[in-house]
Amino acid sequence: MPAFTEKQMLKVELGDRSYPIEIGKGYIDSLIAFKNKLIEGRRRVAVVVDEGFAESHPTTIGKFSHDIPTLKIPSGEDSKSVKWLAKGWEFLASNKIDRTGVLFVFGGGVTGDLGGFLAASYLRGIDFVQVPTTLLAMVDSSVGGKTGINLPAGKNLVGSFHQPIHVFIDLDFLDTLPKREFSAGMAEVIKYGMLGKFSLYQNLIQLKETLSPQSVELPEIIHQCCSEKAKIVRGDERESASKGGRALLNLGHTFAHAIEAVAGYGQYLHGEAVAIGLVCAFRLSQKLGYCADESINDLLTLLTSYDLPIELSEPLLTRKLIDAMMNDKKVNKGTLRFVVMERMGHSFVDKTVDLNLVAEILETIGAH
Numbered sequence: 001m002p003a004f005t006e007k008q009m010l011k012v013e014l015g016d017r018s019y020p021i022e023i024g025k026g027y028i029d030s031l032i033a034f035k036n037k038l039i040e041g042r043r044r045v046a047v048v049v050d051e052g053f054a055e056s057h058p059t060t061i062g063k064f065s066h067d068i069p070t071l072k073i074p075s076g077e078d079s080k081s082v083k084w085l086a087k088g089w090e091f092l093a094s095n096k097i098d099r100t101g102v103l104f105v106f107g108g109g110v111t112g113d114l115g116g117f118l119a120a121s122y123l124r125g126i127d128f129v130q131v132p133t134t135l136l137a138m139v140d141s142s143v144g145g146k147t148g149i150n151l152p153a154g155k156n157l158v159g160s161f162h163q164p165i166h167v168f169i170d171l172d173f174l175d176t177l178p179k180r181e182f183s184a185g186m187a188e189v190i191k192y193g194m195l196g197k198f199s200l201y202q203n204l205i206q207l208k209e210t211l212s213p214q215s216v217e218l219p220e221i222i223h224q225c226c227s228e229k230a231k232i233v234r235g236d237e238r239e240s241a242s243k244g245g246r247a248l249l250n251l252g253h254t255f256a257h258a259i260e261a262v263a264g265y266g267q268y269l270h271g272e273a274v275a276i277g278l279v280c281a282f283r284l285s286q287k288l289g290y291c292a293d294e295s296i297n298d299l300l301t302l303l304t305s306y307d308l309p310i311e312l313s314e315p316l317l318t319r320k321l322i323d324a325m326m327n328d329k330k331v332n333k334g335t336l337r338f339v340v341m342e343r344m345g346h347s348f349v350d351k352t353v354d355l356n357l358v359a360e361i362l363e364t365i366g367a368h
Contacts, residue, residue, distance in 0.1 A: 008223060012143065012230045014237060017163050021143060021226050023219065027170040028060055031131065034166070035064065035104065043100045046092060048115040050107030051075055053133045056176040061106065069095040073111050077265035080110050080149045082158075088118040092126075102127045102165070108134035108181070109141040109270055113156070116147030120162030130164040133173045135185025136271050139192070139225035142167050144233040144246075150265060154327040155257040161238050169222065174213035182213065183306040184271025190302060191278060192225045195251040196232075198345025200224055205298055210305050247349050250330060251339040252277030255362075258324035262316050268309070275308035280361050285340040287357055294344050312366035318359050321367055325358070 007024030022030070038045050047065045052075035054061045061070075071091045073079050092101070105115030105128055112130055119128035132142035148159020174182065193201025200221070204211075211218050229249065236245030256277035260268055268276075282299055285291045300310050330337050332351070338358075341347045359367075 010223070010226055010230055012163070013234045014163060019163060019165050019167065021167040021169065021230065023169045023171070023223055023226065025171045027168045027172075028063060031104075031168055032064055034129070034168075035068070038102050039068075043102055044095070044097050045102050045104065046070070046095055046097055047104040047106065048073060048088065048091075048111060048118065049105075050111040050133065053107055053111075053173070057133075057173065064104075064106075069097075073107065073114060075108075075110070077110055077150065077260070077270070080114050080265075082149060084114060085118060085121070085149055088114070089122055092118070092122050097122070097126065099123050099126060102129065104129045104131060106131045106133055108132065108137045112137050112141050113146070113148055113159070116145070116162055116164070117149060117159050120147050120160040125162060127165045128162075130167045132167070132169060134177055135174060135182050135222075136188050137185075138169045138174075138222055139185060140188045140229065140249075142169070143226055143229045144249075145237070150261075152261075154261050154324060154329070155265075157327070157329055169226070171213070171219055171222070174218075177213060180269065180307070183308055184269040184274075186211065186306045187271035187275040187278065187303070187308055189221060189225055190299075191249075191251050191274060192228050194278060194282075194299075194341060194344055195248050195339065195347040196345060197224065197228055201344055205302055244348060247330070247337065248339055248347050251341075251347055252279075252281045254325055254328055254330060254336070254338055255280040255321075257328055258321045259312070259316070261324040261327075262320045263312075263314075268313075272309050275303050276310060276312065276365055278303070279310050280365060281339060282341065283364055284338060284353065284357070284361050285342075287361065288340055288350070288353070290340060290342050291344065310365075314366075316367050318362045318367040321362055322355060322358060 010021040012019055046069040048071050051072045054072055103119045119126050130142040132138045145161050145163035147162050148156040151157045232246055239246040252274050256273035259273045282296055303310050335351050337349050337351050338353045339347050340350045
C-alpha cells in the first residue's frame with residue numbers, strides 16, 4: 001500500500017448540502033483561519049470539546065478557543081445523554097448563539113454525535129464543523145450526518161440527520177490517543193473491509209505489523225474508509241433504500257448496540273462491542289449458508305491482533321440482548337434487520353433471520 005503524505009480532500013456530494021472532508025496533518029492553523037473568517041462575517045462561533053482531548057492537547061484547544069465560548073464534555077458514553085444535551089442548549093443560549101451561529105465539535109464519536117445533535121436541535125438547526133479526534137470518529141462517525149444520544153432502552157434512539165458543513169481530520173491528534181481507543185477505531189476500519197471493500201480487508205490481514213498512529217499506511221486507510229462512507233451516504237443519506245444502501249454500514253452493529261445497552265454504557269467501548277458484533281455477523285452469515293469459502297480464523301486473528309474482544313468479557317442474558325435488539329432503531333414494521341455477508345466484501349440486509357438462530361449466535365460469544 002502506498003504511503004500517503006499530502007493533505008487530501010474528499011467531498012460528500014449532497015447537492016447544496018455537500019461538504020468537504022480534509023485529511024492530513026497540522027490543521028490547527030487552517031481551523032483558526034476558518035473560524036476567523038466566520039467571525040469576520042459576523043457569525044457567532046462556539047466550541048464543544050471532549051474533556052480528555054482538551055487535557056491531552058491544551059495548547060491546541062487553547063489556541064483555537066481562547067476567544068470563543070467553550071463547553072467541555074466529559075469523556076465516555078454516559079455523556080451522550082439528555083442531561084448533556086440540555087446543558088449544551090443552555091450553553092448556546094447563554095452565549096447568544098443565533099441561527100447564523102456555527103458550532104465546532106472536537107472529540108470522538110460520543111462528543112461528535114452529541115455535538116451534532118446539539119447543532120441539529122438548537123434553534124431548529126445551526127451549522128457545525130466536525131473535528132474528529134479518535135480513529136473511530138475519523139473513519140466513521142464524523143462523516144454522514146448521523147447525530148444523536150442514547151436512552152436507557154437503547155443506543156442512538158434519539159437523534160437527527162444533520163450534515164456538518166466541513167470535516168477536518170488532523171492525523172496529529174492520534175499521537176496521544178490511548179491504545180485501547182485506537183484499537184476500538186480499528187474495528188470500524190475492519191468493518192468497511194468486510195461489508196464492501198475486500199481489498200482493504202485483504203490488506204489489513206497481509207500487513208506485517210499491526211497499524212499504529214505512526215504507520216505510513218494509516219492515512220491512506222483512513223482516506224479509503226471516508227471515501228467508501230461518502231459514496232454510501234451520497235446514494236442513501238437517510239438510510240431509506242429498500243435494499244443495501246446506508247444500512248450496510250450497520251454490519252455487526254445490531255449485535256453491538258444490544259451488547260452496549262445490556263452491559264451498561266461504558267462497559268465496552270463502541271468499537272469493542274462492534275468487534276464482537278462482527279464475529280456474530282460472520283457466524284450468522286455462515287449459518288445462513290453464505291461465506292462458505294471464508295475462514296473465521298482470519299477475522300478472529302485480525303481482531304485479536306488489535307486486542308479487540310471476540311466474545312463477552314462477562315456473560316449476558318440472551319433474552320435481554322434480543323429484547324434490546326427489538327428496541328433498536330433498525331427494526332422496521334416489527335421486523336429486525338441484520339446485515340449479513342454473501343461473501344467477505346459483499347453484504348446485504350436480511351429481514352428474515354429467525355430469532356432462534358440469533359440466540360444460537362449469541363451463545364457462541366458467551367451469552368446464556
